[in-house]
Amino acid sequence: MASAILGLGHHLPAEVECAGVRRPIAVEPVGPSALAVPAATQALQQAALTPDAVDFIIFATTTPDVTFPGSGCWFQRQLGFGTTPALDIRAQCAGFVFGLSIADQFLRAGVYERVLVIGAEVHSSGLDYSERGAPIARLFGDGAGVVLVGNDARAGIRSAVIHADGRYYDHFWCEYPSSRQHPVRMTVENFRQGKHFPAIDFESVQRFAEASLPAVIQESLQAADTGVKDVDRFIICHLLPEVTETAAKKIGIPSSRLNIPAARHGHLAAAALPVALSEEVSSGRLGAGATVCLAASGSGFAWGAAVVTL
Amino acid sequence: MRNTRILGIGHHLPSRVVTNADLTAMMDTTEDWIVQRTGIRERRFSDGWTGAADMGAEAAEEALQHAGVSARDLDCIILATLSPDVDSPATACLLQHRMGIGGMPAFDVRNQCSGFLYGLAIADKFIKTATYNRVLLVGGETHSTGLDLTTRGRDVAVIFGDGAGAVVLGPEADTRRGILSTHLHAQGKFAEKLWLESPAARSRPRLTEDMISGDEARIFPKMEGRYVFRHAVVRFPEVIREALDANGLGVADLSLFIPHQANLRISQMVALGLELPEEKVFNNIDRYGNTTAGSIPIAIYEALQAGRIHDGDLVCLAAFGSGFTWASALIRW
Numbered sequence: 160m161a162s163a164i165l166g167l168g169h170h171l172p173a174e175v176e177c178a179g180v181r182r183p184i185a186v187e188p189v190g191p192s193a194l195a196v197p198a199a200t201q202a203l204q205q206a207a208l209t210p211d212a213v214d215f216i217i218f219a220t221t222t223p224d225v226t227f228p229g230s231g232c233w234f235q236r237q238l239g240f241g242t243t244p245a246l247d248i249r250a251q252c253a254g255f256v257f258g259l260s261i262a263d264q265f266l267r268a269g270v271y272e273r274v275l276v277i278g279a280e281v282h283s284s285g286l287d288y289s290e291r292g293a294p295i296a297r298l299f300g301d302g303a304g305v306v307l308v309g310n311d312a313r314a315g316i317r318s319a320v321i322h323a324d325g326r327y328y329d330h331f332w333c334e335y336p337s338s339r340q341h342p343v344r345m346t347v348e349n350f351r352q353g354k355h356f357p358a359i360d361f362e363s364v365q366r367f368a369e370a371s372l373p374a375v376i377q378e379s380l381q382a383a384d385t386g387v388k389d390v391d392r393f394i395i396c397h398l399l400p401e402v403t404e405t406a407a408k409k410i411g412i413p414s415s416r417l418n419i420p421a422a423r424h425g426h427l428a429a430a431a432l433p434v435a436l437s438e439e440v441s442s443g444r445l446g447a448g449a450t451v452c453l454a455a456s457g458s459g460f461a462w463g464a465a466v467v468t469l
Numbered sequence: 470m471r472n473t474r475i476l477g478i479g480h481h482l483p484s485r486v487v488t489n490a491d492l493t494a495m496m497d498t499t500e501d502w503i504v505q506r507t508g509i510r511e512r513r514f515s516d517g518w519t520g521a522a523d524m525g526a527e528a529a530e531e532a533l534q535h536a537g538v539s540a541r542d543l544d545c546i547i548l549a550t551l552s553p554d555v556d557s558p559a560t561a562c563l564l565q566h567r568m569g570i571g572g573m574p575a576f577d578v579r580n581q582c583s584g585f586l587y588g589l590a591i592a593d594k595f596i597k598t599a600t601y602n603r604v605l606l607v608g609g610e611t612h613s614t615g616l617d618l619t620t621r622g623r624d625v626a627v628i629f630g631d632g633a634g635a636v637v638l639g640p641e642a643d644t645r646r647g648i649l650s651t652h653l654h655a656q657g658k659f660a661e662k663l664w665l666e667s668p669a670a671r672s673r674p675r676l677t678e679d680m681i682s683g684d685e686a687r688i689f690p691k692m693e694g695r696y697v698f699r700h701a702v703v704r705f706p707e708v709i710r711e712a713l714d715a716n717g718l719g720v721a722d723l724s725l726f727i728p729h730q731a732n733l734r735i736s737q738m739v740a741l742g743l744e745l746p747e748e749k750v751f752n753n754i755d756r757y758g759n760t761t762a763g764s765i766p767i768a769i770y771e772a773l774q775a776g777r778i779h780d781g782d783l784v785c786l787a788a789f790g791s792g793f794t795w796a797s798a799l800i801r802w
Binding site for chain 2: 186215224228229231234246261263265268269283284323329346461
């Protein structure tokens with residue numbers, strides 16, 4: 160049995176000016192689970208299904224609603240599911256590709272028939288918008304994207320490849336709270352030092368993306384037995400739009416077939432790929448039968464790519 | 470489609486033992502109260518700059534040795550925890566770094582007490598579909614740095630301990646053996662019955678000084694113990710029977726039940742309800758407390774060491790906890 164995309168949805172909060180740029184930002188106190196609810200409703204409507212038709216929820220986020228339980232549980236209760244399993248994964252910017260790969264395994268193993276894969280982030284509540292933090296804060300946006308995948312005769316998910324290299328864990332990270340700090344994982348001193356805000360080694364992130372993105376895109380195309388020329392759209396998630404462009408050029412992706420979500424919304428991390436895919440479909444730019452390559456590289460470092468046919 | 474089996478297992482427990490008597494020096498509680506309610510006599514607390522990745526790396530090394538698998542041959546790393554080493558990235562990335570390997574995917578599962586079984590279900594499917602051949606699954610926690618070890622936090626603080634367990638999983642050609650099935654559930658309706666609120670992306674800002682210290686501190690876990698207990702003793706037997714039913718088996722076929730070590734009284738009540746004799750249930754909570762994502766692999770390790778699992782045995786793993794989430798897995802050893 161193969162896995163196919165049955166429905167898509169996305170939700171972006173209104174754009175707000177912050178640190179000199181306009182970004183979708185949740186000005187009300189909401190978590191990623193709340194942003195995912197309208198996106199999931201849209202995806203289910205597209206498939207003409209109700210929440211009880213969903214067998215499994217996979218929630219990828221770097222910015223969970225609360226410390227625990229996971230955002231999947233908070234999402235599940237808002238959408239009125241019964242006891243549908245809700246998995247929370249952490250694979251940062253590549254979280255959606257990791258989630259898609261996991262969903263594909265459960266579908267192919269015949270365990271579940273319909274799986275909601277969610278990528279959602281509320282970055283803004285954890286960013287430093289002061290002058291000190293603005294260069295990083297201005298890069299991020301909030302949003303949620305949902306893909307409903309299910310068993311189908313069509314092979315919708317044609318490949319999904321995922322990778323990580325923990326050597327670079329502190330090159331794009333948010334250190335605190337840090338459970339490994341004894342005796343207390345978060346102190347007022349840690350807070351005053353701003354250790355709970357993200358820190359980024361831009362040079363390292365750029366170098367890694369320019370190597371990993373072309374390689375993983377090629378790997379996913381090979382695994383799907385296709386090539387750059389047969390793909391209708393490349394949607395690439397990375398913190399830095401200009402780096403994404405450079406990486407895409409390396410393997411001859413023309414700008415007419417390139418979608419860089421960060422250029423429009425800021426970096427949406429786990430939400431970027433499903434948001435951009437849903438935008439392409441809802442605007443009519445992509446339709447049934449279109450082939451899309453979704454790729455991401457970021458914090459971890461973790462990276463991955465998938466080839467899907469709508 | 471092939472099955473998955475456990476090729477090797479390892480564990481790591483910090484050397485520092487914290488007895489109930491040690492806790493009575495920090496908070497207003499008694500040895501009797503803790504033992505009566507939970508069955509816990511002591512737990513381990515890690516020291517220094519040690520987190521789930523460090524303990525997990527020790528456990529993983531032992532599991533790899535036991536399996537005869539080289540770390541470089543791993544296709545995927547899954548780490549389950551609710552007490553990550555850093556806020557992001559995933560602690561699995563830190564584990565990968567600690568193990569000196571890279572390239573294979575590494576990600577975290579954040580499903581609290583059911584985290585190890587959610588991870589096991591994922592690993593199982595990756596292997597069943599022949600996507601991967603060697604998966605490392607680690608469950609580990611550093612609870613001790615996130616507990617309110619004063620009288621105010623005593624109801625929760627006395628329960629938890631630090632530790633990690635690891636399994637290396639690989640294919641099993643005989644579909645009557647290995648992991649027979651996995652069963653997952655969640656019910657977010659009860660998310661606040663056992664939770665840790667802050668930092669919370671849904672608060673603006675996510676973290677303040679008031680959330681960290683003082684009377685209004687929100688960086689410690691909260692639990693409605695009786696509520697959790699009442700649901701646990703229903704969901705445990707339910708999900709165990711679900712696993713048995715799915716395989717056309719009954720409680721009488723079980724060789725050993727290894728529950729997530731949440732509370733000895735829960736395990737006892739579940740065993741009683743299922744009419745499982747004491748020798749068919751494995752408990753070690755008296756020595757380690759609740760190590761959450763670490764508890765099941767640590768318990769499997771000790772059950773094997775104690776000679777409680779034999780070739781061909783039918784073993785049921787089950788968990789219930791925060792989320793609520795609950796899960797089971799049935800294994801023909």
